[in-house]
Amino acid sequence: MSQTPRTQSAPTTSAQQPPVRRAAILGGNRIPFARAHKQYARASNQDMLTSALDGLVARYGLAGHRMGEVAGGAVIKHSRDLNLTREAVLGSALSPETPAFDLGQACATGLETTVSIAQKIRLGQIEAGISAGVDSASDAPITVSEELRSTLLELNRAKTVPQRLKAVAKLRPSDLAPALPSNGEARTGLTMGEHQAITTAEWGIGREEQDELALASHRNLAAAWDRGFFDDLVTPYLGVTRDTNMRADSTLESLAKLSPVFGRGLSAEPTMTAGNSTPLTDGASTVLLSSEDWAAAQGIEPLAYLVDAEAAAVDFVGGHEGLLMAPAYAVPRLLARNGLTFADFDVFEIHEAFASTVLTHLAAWESEEFCRTRLGLDAPLGSIDRAKLNPNGSSLAAGHPFAATGGRIVASVAKHLRETGGTRALVSICAAGGQGLTAIIEA
């Protein structure tokens, strides 16, 4: 794969276009993540997002403030939620004069909203903003079948009684069955888990190393909760005070007992279980970003800065690459643009869609062949010190309310950098549609 040479325009300094500023990450707030159909079963995306926003507003004393903009989104969205984020803002303690917009990039939504707000701050378009993401796998939209939908639309268009009768006559009893949302890929019909199972088998990722990664995720997350790391990152919601998917007492033995759920139709031995895959989860997260001036005026010390981001996408439909492999391509491009190597990072936050997703990314960056043939590099990117990987747990333990994961990671890793005195973090999130979004956060 050839690399197109990039022209990197230097920041202009003309009077019309002020120089690019730094976008500070001041902090965040999320609600505890809860497994689907449990405590948040009756909470809507708007309910959860509003609560997460209110917690952030209280933490930073922003009641009644007009923010520059709020960016949010959800992956599973009701059609009525066209203005989800704006509606949440109106229901929150923020000034009703705060504008908001929705965007979507599947599981990368929460990181893309953060990048988007950060860019507006960097360009001087806004002083401070909030990025957010929310998802409910419980309160999912149920739609009517395509057949019923087209019949109803035809009925609506019909002007005469015979026309109406003709439209209704097309209806079949089977058309009345409601359609539930699926996490299958639109173009392949395979679920994300089945896609990843193929990649896992191709890379020969073993069961035990997947379980070990899952175990580390639970232990790291539990330790972070126990030492109060989340006291200023999470606000309870509906009686839930900690992430409900977390199993602090998980062991390799208990994980080893679980039966594989994906890849059972493949020739390779199936390795992906409910223990090393993320469960369906409900939750919402927010991140507060601003210019350095705004932060100083508010008396808030920034935790870190969002420096750069890179998205990638792969051709999984044609079978050229695995569905969740896009971050493997985004990261080297991001490093190259910033003149960095893995050695320059203190922490790596790689979203655990599945344990094997993280492990295939690591394997790919260590592979001389992959880096040469797929990335066009002379040498492998190298390996990542596991002690620097997801130090406060990730999605396997916390759960993964799709659009809320980005905000969880950004706020946590920014605080982690501040706490540990680290200087640089790499964030990587894979997403449906063969996409991936990665970012650099610096203290």
Next chain:
Amino acid sequence: MTDTYTRIANGPLRAAVKALGLPNPVPLRRRPDGDHLSEPVLVLGPGSGADTYAQLLLDNGFEVRRTPTSEKLSAILAFVDEAQGPADLSRTALEIGGALRGLVRCARVVVFSRDGHINPERPEAMDPALNAVRNGALGLMRSLAHEMRSGSTANGIVVSDGVPLDAPSAVSALWFLLSSKSAYVSGQPLHVTTADGAPVTAEAFAGKHLTGRVAVVTGAARGIGAAIAQTLAADGARIVGVDVPQAGDALATTMNRVGGTAVQLDITAQDAGRSIARAVGAPIDILVHNAGITRDKMLANMDAAHWDSVIAVNIDSQLRMNAQLTEAGAWGGTPRVVSLASTSGIAGNRGQTNYAASKAGVIGMVAASAAQLSTQGGTINAVAPGFIETEMTAKMPALTRELARRVSSLQQGGLPVDVAEAIAFLASDGAGGISGDTLRVCGQNMVGA
């Protein structure tokens, strides 16, 4: 938030309640609609103090009478500060008595006297006759409070020897006691021990007198803590509310309502004081130690977990936080610390040995900390609530609750805001001369009187 009985006794069953001589509580005068005294204030007593205050009241826009009158009255100020022996009380006491029938609803009687505490360093206070009359004045005030009707109260302002009778804190205490902010305070003496504090007008005290102050309130998520946050915010302070992470959602709601900042933190953590100083990031002008728990058990059934947790939250955390904030240099120029005690800490309460030990501990702590806080230019006091209508008391057995309400002179429970108003007063600029004291907000509950 008037209780059912009070509503009925002031509504359909008014005549029956009167005929049967049943408790007859009236809705108390509270903010925002009750700060204007509709009738004149009668100032009684011989000496210069009465003259000074009569003039002060006039300067602050009150109508004043200097001799007994048949007019309706909103308040009576009685000065016995110059009395030298028990016989000197007679004239003023009887003049108060003669004027009582002219008082309107929710009226006020305020008795000014000198401190009768035995102080070996002040030989003049060792005069038995002098001390008798000074203590006698408190006996008069307390009994009169029991006799007050229709939401009216009687309280005392007790000024130490060597401190001018019109010291800033004595004047501020008067504005507090005359106002609706003291609705549920009755039968209590306020001790003014120094001339510290800034002079404040009645109008300023009624307004946003805490503007620019940073106030930390622990246990701010719900109940009395939320009311404290709301009241201090209404008086102009910037609120930093602290509560345990588990109460974070309620804390966020309260803080967003008052435009404050939420800090989720367990105050029993060893470094809670330092964490709070860091989270506030600005000099702390007001600290309200409100967070508290009850773990009631008869002592015979008490275990270490029940005993120790109450002591840890209710008193140990306060001692540690005060020390850490001092050590960190986190206080503002004239810090005001107010701690929540309880009438249980004064009178004791069956099933509350642990709680009473912690709350009596608070009373002891503030008394002993006053000297230390004064080196910072600050004060430290406690407020001891009696029966206050909260989520917690709503869960009491109905009969016990009903009894607890009626055994006070005001014959009703107080509201969280009543406790908050007393705290806002002690946190005010004018209250710099009141320190080490415990003010009861209990409607003169018979318990521990």
